Amino acid sequence: MRLIIxxxxxxxxxxxxxxxxxxxxxxxxxxxxxxxIFASHPIRLWPGKYREPDAMVWLNEHMDRVGERESSPxxxxxxxxxxxxxPHDLETKFREYAQAGIPECWIIxxxxxxxxxxxxxxxxxxxxxxxxxxxxxxxxxxxxxxVAVNDLFSHE
Numbered sequence: 001m002r003l004i005i006x007x008x009x010x011x012x013x014x015x016x017x018x019x020x021x022x023x024x025x026x027x028x029x030x031x032x033x034x035x036x037i038f039a040s041h042p043i044r045l046w047p048g049k050y051r052e053p054d055a056m057v058w059l060n061e062h063m064d065r066v067g068e069r070e071s072s073p074x075x076x077x078x079x080x081x082x083x084x085x086x087p088h089d090l091e092t093k094f095r096e097y098a099q100a101g102i103p104e105c106w107i108i109x110x111x112x113x114x115x116x117x118x119x120x121x122x123x124x125x126x127x128x129x130x131x132x133x134x135x136x137x138x139x140x141x142x143x144x145x146x147v148a149v150n151d152l153f154s155h156e
Contacts, residue, residue, distance in 0.1 A: 009080070017080060024145070053077040076104040101120065101123070103120045110153075115147075
C-alpha cells in the first residue's frame with residue numbers, strides 16, 4: 001500500500017464544491033432520489049484501491065453501498081481539477097472511476113470555467129458534453145438535474 005499526500009484544496013476549489021453540493025442536495029431532496037457526500041469520505045473502488053472524489057452521489061436504490069467509514073462506488077463522482085494535480089485528476093482518477101464502474105463522472109476545471117460530463121459505456125467514459133459560462137451542465141443518471149455553470153463560479 002502506498003500513501004499519497006496531496007496538496008490541500010484552494011479556497012476557489014472549496015467554493016465550487018460548496019455550490020455543486022448545494023444544488024445537488026437541493027435537487028436530490030426535492031426529488032427524493034438519493035444522497036450527496038463530499039470529501040473527505042473514502043470510496044473503495046476495488047479491494048485495496050481507495051479514492052476520495054470531491055463529491056459523490058448515490059441513488060436511493062444504491063444506498064446499501066454507503067458505509068459509516070467508507071463506501072462502495074457512487075453513481076456519480078465529481079472532481080474539481082487542481083492545477084498542481086491536473087494529470088492525476090484528469091487521467092489516473094478518471095480511468096480508475098471507469099474501471100470501478102461509476103456510471104457518471106463530472107470534471108470541473110476552474111481555470112477554464114468548464115464542466116465536462118461523462119457517462120460510462122462498457123467500462124469507458126463517453127463525453128456527454130463540455131459546458132461553459134452561460135450554459136447548463138446536465139446529468140444523465142440524475143434525470144432532470146442541471147446546474148448553470150455560472151452558478152458554480154458565482155463567488156467570483
